[in-house]
Amino acid sequence: MEGWDPNTKSTLTQIPLLTTKAGPRDGAAWTQRLKEEYKALIAYTQMNKSNDNDWFRISAANPEGTRWTGKCWYVHNLLKYEFDLQFDIPVTYPSTAPELELPQLDGKTQKMYRGGKICLTVHFKPLWAKNCPRFGMAHALCLGLAPWLAAEVPVLVDSGMIKHKDDATTTSES
Amino acid sequence: MDDELLELQKQFEFAQQAKSSIRLSERNVVELVQKLQELHIIDFDLLHTVSGKEFITPEQLRNDILAEVRKLGRATLIDLADATAVDLYHVEKQAQLIVADDAGLMLIQGEIISQSYWDNVAEEINERLQESSQIALAEIAAQLQVGSELVASMLEPRLGTLVKGRLEGGQLYTPAYVARVTAMVRGAARGITVPTNLSVLWSALQQLLHEMEGASGVAVESMFFQSLFNGLVKEGEVLGFLRAGVHWTPTVFAIAQRECIDSFFSQNSFISYEALNKLGISQPVQFLQSRYPEGIPLVTVFIHPSTIEMLDSATEDAIERGSWIDSLSVLPASFGSQDASKILSLCPSVQLASKANKALIVVESYIFSDGFVKDTYVRMEKEMETLCLSGSPGVFQPNDSLMVKEATGRLDSSRSIELNETIDEIGHTKQSVEKGSKKKKGRSAGSTKTAVAESGMDNQEYMPTKSKKNQRKTKDTSSLQMSESKSGAKKDAAKMQEDNSIPSEDWVMKQIMMLVPEFDEQDDPEIILKPLASHFRPMLINSLKERRKALFTENAEKMKHLLDNLQRRLDESFLNLQLYEKALDLFEDDPSTSVILHRHLLRTTAASIVDILFLNLDMHNKLKNGIEVEESQNLESISFNSGERTALAKSLQGSLSKRALAVNEALEGKQVETFMTVFRELVEESGLLLKKLDKKLERTLLHSYRKDLTSQVSAESDPVSLLPKVVSLLYAQVHNKALQAPGRAISIAVSRLKDKLDDSAYKILADYQSATVMLLALMSAATGDEHDCTSDRISSKRELLESHIPALKALVLATRSLD
Numbered sequence: 001m002e003g004w005d006p007n008t009k010s011t012l013t014q015i016p017l018l019t020t021k022a023g024p025r026d027g028a029a030w031t032q033r034l035k036e037e038y039k040a041l042i043a044y045t046q047m048n049k050s051n052d053n054d055w056f057r058i059s060a061a062n063p064e065g066t067r068w069t070g071k072c073w074y075v076h077n078l079l080k081y082e083f084d085l086q087f088d089i090p091v092t093y094p095s096t097a098p099e100l101e102l103p104q105l106d107g108k109t110q111k112m113y114r115g116g117k118i119c120l121t122v123h124f125k126p127l128w129a130k131n132c133p134r135f136g137m138a139h140a141l142c143l144g145l146a147p148w149l150a151a152e153v154p155v156l157v158d159s160g161m162i163k164h165k166d167d168a169t170t171t172s173e174s
Numbered sequence: 175m176d177d178e179l180l181e182l183q184k185q186f187e188f189a190q191q192a193k194s195s196i197r198l199s200e201r202n203v204v205e206l207v208q209k210l211q212e213l214h215i216i217d218f219d220l221l222h223t224v225s226g227k228e229f230i231t232p233e234q235l236r237n238d239i240l241a242e243v244r245k246l247g248r249a250t251l252i253d254l255a256d257a258t259a260v261d262l263y264h265v266e267k268q269a270q271l272i273v274a275d276d277a278g279l280m281l282i283q284g285e286i287i288s289q290s291y292w293d294n295v296a297e298e299i300n301e302r303l304q305e306s307s308q309i310a311l312a313e314i315a316a317q318l319q320v321g322s323e324l325v326a327s328m329l330e331p332r333l334g335t336l337v338k339g340r341l342e343g344g345q346l347y348t349p350a351y352v353a354r355v356t357a358m359v360r361g362a363a364r365g366i367t368v369p370t371n372l373s374v375l376w377s378a379l380q381q382l383l384h385e386m387e388g389a390s391g392v393a394v395e396s397m398f399f400q401s402l403f404n405g406l407v408k409e410g411e412v413l414g415f416l417r418a419g420v421h422w423t424p425t426v427f428a429i430a431q432r433e434c435i436d437s438f439f440s441q442n443s444f445i446s447y448e449a450l451n452k453l454g455i456s457q458p459v460q461f462l463q464s465r466y467p468e469g470i471p472l473v474t475v476f477i478h479p480s481t482i483e484m485l486d487s488a489t490e491d492a493i494e495r496g497s498w499i500d501s502l503s504v505l506p507a508s509f510g511s512q513d514a515s516k517i518l519s520l521c522p523s524v525q526l527a528s529k530a531n532k533a534l535i536v537v538e539s540y541i542f543s544d545g546f547v548k549d550t551y552v553r554m555e556k557e558m559e560t561l562c563l564s565g566s567p568g569v570f571q572p573n574d575s576l577m578v579k580e581a582t583g584r585l586d587s588s589r590s591i592e593l594n595e596t597i598d599e600i601g602h603t604k605q606s607v608e609k610g611s612k613k614k615k616g617r618s619a620g621s622t623k624t625a626v627a628e629s630g631m632d633n634q635e636y637m638p639t640k641s642k643k644n645q646r647k648t649k650d651t652s653s654l655q656m657s658e659s660k661s662g663a664k665k666d667a668a669k670m671q672e673d674n675s676i677p678s679e680d681w682v683m684k685q686i687m688m689l690v691p692e693f694d695e696q697d698d699p700e701i702i703l704k705p706l707a708s709h710f711r712p713m714l715i716n717s718l719k720e721r722r723k724a725l726f727t728e729n730a731e732k733m734k735h736l737l738d739n740l741q742r743r744l745d746e747s748f749l750n751l752q753l754y755e756k757a758l759d760l761f762e763d764d765p766s767t768s769v770i771l772h773r774h775l776l777r778t779t780a781a782s783i784v785d786i787l788f789l790n791l792d793m794h795n796k797l798k799n800g801i802e803v804e805e806s807q808n809l810e811s812i813s814f815n816s817g818e819r820t821a822l823a824k825s826l827q828g829s830l831s832k833r834a835l836a837v838n839e840a841l842e843g844k845q846v847e848t849f850m851t852v853f854r855e856l857v858e859e860s861g862l863l864l865k866k867l868d869k870k871l872e873r874t875l876l877h878s879y880r881k882d883l884t885s886q887v888s889a890e891s892d893p894v895s896l897l898p899k900v901v902s903l904l905y906a907q908v909h910n911k912a913l914q915a916p917g918r919a920i921s922i923a924v925s926r927l928k929d930k931l932d933d934s935a936y937k938i939l940a941d942y943q944s945a946t947v948m949l950l951a952l953m954s955a956a957t958g959d960e961h962d963c964t965s966d967r968i969s970s971k972r973e974l975l976e977s978h979i980p981a982l983k984a985l986v987l988a989t990r991s992l993d
Binding site: 034036038039041042045046048049050051052053054058059065081 | 185
C-alpha cells in the first residue's frame with residue numbers, strides 16, 4: 001500500500017469492500033456487482049462530504065452501468081478547477097481496472113494517455129490486482145484519480161496549461 | 175433494472191447532492207478571527223481561555239463571573255479563573271470592573287463577596303449568638319476565612335438589625351449578657367474603697383465569670399470590662415477618677431485620704447511622706463505642695479512653718495547659752511537626720527549663727543554653739559597636754575615618722591655630746607605612768623585594756639624599723655619602765671605611749687564623754703561623738719604637733735648639752751680608769767692580788783662610768799622623742815646593781831643592747847682589759863668618743879691625782895681611811911702610778927713598797943698598817959657590848975694609830991716634798 005499518502009490510505013480502508021466478482025457481461029451477477037458498487041460509492045461520497053472533501057460527481061450514463069460520466073474538481077490556491085470525468089467499465093472488469101478519462105486535459109500533460117486517460121502510478125495495478133474483486137469504482141477513484149489530481153493540477157496551473165474559468169473569461173474578455 | 179439498483183442509484187444521487195458539511199481548520203478560524211479584528215468588524219477585546227482553543231468576550235466573562243458569584247455569594251478569583259478557564263489576570267480585571275459597577279459586591283483579599291452573602295452570614299451569626307450569648311469575632315473570622323477586622327466592619331452596620339447584640343473588644347455579646355456583666359462591673363466598682371489597679375479587678379471578674387459559666391464560658395476580654403466600666407463612670411454610676419487608664423481611685427477613698435492628711439497635718443503640723451505613701455499617694459511632695467502652699471518639703475517629711483519656729487527658738491536658746499542641742503530631740507520622732515539638717519538650715523537663728531560662725535552643725539541634726547565647742551576644745555587640749563607630759567615618748571604612730579626623721583636629723587649634729595640623766599627623771603616618769611594607768615583603769619574596761627596594751631606592744635615592736643636612733647632610745651625607756659613599774663603598769667604605759675603620740679579618735683571620744691556627760695543620755699552617743707571627735711581631733715593633733723615641735727627645738731638644745739656633758743664626764747672618768755688600770759700592772763706577778771685589784775677597779779670606777787653612760791643614753795633617747803626631761807644635776811649619786819643594769823641594757827636595741835649586756839657582763843668579770851674592749855665598743859656604737867691616754871695627759875692627770883691625794887691625806891683625820899690614801903700616794907710617788915686598792919690589797923701593796931722606801935719609813939708604814947688591821951679586826955669582832963673590853967682596846971688602838979698619823983703624814987708629805 002506504500003506509494004500513497006496516509007490520508008488516501010485511511011480513506012481507502014474506510015470504503016466498503018465488494019464481494020461479487022462479475023463483469024458487465026455476467027448479467028444478474030453484474031447487477032449484483034453494480035449494487036455493491038453503488039453502496040461503495042455512496043459510502044465514499046458520504047465520507048467525503050462529511051470530511052468536507054467532496055471532489056467529484058458521477059452518474060451512470062447507461063442503464064447497464066458500464067459507462068459513467070461526471071465531473072471532478074480540485075481546489076488550488078483557493079480556486080476550484082473543474083474537469084469532465086468519464087470512464088467505461090471494461091469487459092474484464094473487475095480484473096481490469098477502469099480507465100479514467102479527463103478529456104479536457106488531453107494533450108496538456110505527459111501523465112496521460114491519448115484520449116485523456118490518466119496514467120496511474122506503478123503501484124496501482126498490482127494493488128488493484130491483489131484486491132480483485134474487492135476493489136470497485138470508488139476505490140479506483142480514491143486510489144487513482146484523487147492523487148493524480150493533487151499531483152497534476154498544481155503543475156498544470158503553474159505552467160499555465162490550464163486556467164481558472166474566471167481567469168479564462170477575463171482573459172477572453174480582454 | 176431492479177428496484178434495489180434504482181433505489182441505490184437514487185441514494186447515490188442524493189448523497190452526491192447533499193450539501194457537504196463545511197469544515198474549517200482551527201488555523202483557519204484563528205486567521206479568520208484575526209482578519210475580523212483587522213477589519214475592525216470585532217471592535218472589542220477578545221479574550222481566550224487558558225487552553226487557547228476558545229475565544230471569550232469580556233462581557234461573557236463578566237457574566238460567567240457574576241453567575242459564579244451569585245451561586246454562593248462569594249467566590250475567590252482563583253476559583254473563578256478555574257471555572258471560566260480564563261487567565262487570572264483577566265479574571266481579576268473583569269472582577270474589578272464588576273465590583274466597581276455593582277455596589278452590592280466587594281472585592282476583598284482576592285474574593286468577590288456580595289452583600290447578600292454578608293446578610294446571610296449575619297443572620298447565621300445572630301442565630302449562633304442567641305444560642306451561646308457570646309461569640310468571638312476571631313472565631314467567626316476563622317470560620318469564614320476572612321480577616322476579623324473585615325468581619326467587624328461587616329457586622330457593625332448590621333448590629334442591632336440583623337445581629338442582635340453588641341460588639342466589644344472582638345467579642346459579640348447579646349444585650350442580656352452585656353447587662354449581666356455590666357451589673358457585675360458596677361457591683362465590683364462600687365465595692366472598691368481603696369485605689370485599685372483595674373486590671374486586677376478584671377481578672378478577678380474573669381475568674382468569677384469563668385466559674386459561673388464553667389468551661390464553656392469564653393474568656394471575657396478585660397477590654398470589655400473596661401469599656402463597660404468607662405460607661406459607668408461616664409454615667410456617674412460609680413464615683414472616682416481614673417489615672418493612666420487603669421488606676422482607679424474611688425471618690426470615697428480620695429475623700430478619706432484627704433481628711434486623714436488634713437487632720438494629721440493640722441494636728442502635728444508635719445506629715446511624713448511615708449505616711450502619705452501608705453495612704454496611696456505616690457508623689458507626696460507635689461501633692462502636699464499643691465495642697466498646702468505654705469508648707470515646706472523636707473527629705474522625708476513635710477512640715478508647717480510653725481515647726482521651724484519651734485526649732486528655731488530651741489536652737490537660738492542653745493546658741494545663746496553656749497550649749498548644744500540635738501534638733502532631733504526637739505522634733506518629732508519621725509524626723510530623719512537629713513530632715514533635721516534641712517530644717518536647721520531653714521531656721522533663721524541657725525542661719526544667723528552660722529553666718530557669724532557662731533554655731534557648728536554636726537551630723538546634720540546636732541548644733542553646737544561656738545562657746546561650747548571652744549570650751550570643750552580648750553579643756554580637751556589641757557587634758558591632752560597632761561597626758562602628753564606624763565606619757566613616755568617611745569612610740570609614734572606611723573604617720574608621725576616624718577617628725578621623727580626631722581628630729582633625728584636635728585640630733586645628728588649633737589650626737590657626740592654626753593648624756594645626762596637623773597634618778598628624779600625616772601621617778602617622775604614612773605609616777606606619771608602610774609597616774610596614767612589609773613586613769614586608764616578608770617575609763618576602760620579590763621578586757622579592752624589588754625587588747626589595747628597588746629596593740630601598744632605591737633606598735634613598739636613595729637616602730638624600731640623606723641629609725642635606728644629611735645630604736646635604741648625606745649628600748650632604753652621601756653626597759654627602765656619595766657624595771658620600775660612592773661607588769662601591770664607596763665601595759666598601760668604602752669597604751670599611754672600610743673595615746674600620747676596622737677590622740678586617737680577613741681580617746682577624743684572618751685574625753686568628750688568625760689567633759690560633756692550629757693551625751694550619755696543620747697541613745698547612741700557614738701553617733702554624735704564620732705564626728706565631734708573627728709572635728710576636734712585634727713585640731714588637737716595640730717596643737718600637739720606644734721607643741722611637740724617646740725619641744726623638739728627645746729630638747730635639741732638640752733640634748734646637745736646632755737651629750738656634751740656626757741662626753742666630758744666620760745672622758746674624765748675613762749681617763750681616770752685608764753690611769754688606774756695602769757697601776758694594776760705592778761701586781762701582774764701576784765695573781766691573787768691582781769684579781770682583787772681588778773675586781774675592785776671594775777666595781778668602783780668602771781661601774782660608775784657605765785651607769786652614767788646608760789642613764790645618759792636613756793635620757794638622750796627621751797629627749798630625742800620630744801619628752802620633756804628635767805635635767806637633774808646629782809648624777810653622781812646614781813648607782814645600779816647589776817640586775818638593774820641588765821634591764822637597762824636589754825631595753826636598748828639590737829647590737830647596742832648586745833654590747834651593753836657584754837659590758838655589764840665584763841663588769842661582773844675579773845679582767846679590766848676585757849671590760850675596756852667591750853666598753854669601747856659600746857661607746858663607739860652609741861656614737862661617742864673615748865680619749866686615749868697618752869703620756870702627756872697621763873702625767874698631767876697623775877700630777878693632779880697626786881696633788882689631790884696629798885691634800886686629802888693632809889686633811890684626813892680618820893686613821894683607818896688614811897692608810898689607803900697614804901698607800902696610794904706612796905705608789906704615786908714611787909711608781910708614778912695611780913693605784914686603787916681595796917682594803918684587802920693594802921698589806922700587799924704595803925709590802926711591795928718595802929724596796930722603795932727607806933727602812934724607817936717602811937717601818938712606820940708597816941706598823942701603821944698592822945695597827946690598822948688589828949683595829950679593823952677588833953672593830954669587826956666587836957659585839958657592840960659597851961662593857962666589853964674590846965671597845966677599850968679599840969679606842970686604845972685608835973689612839974695609837976692617831977699618834978702615828980703625823981709620822982705617816984710626814985712620811986708621804988716629806989717624800990712628796992723631796993720631788
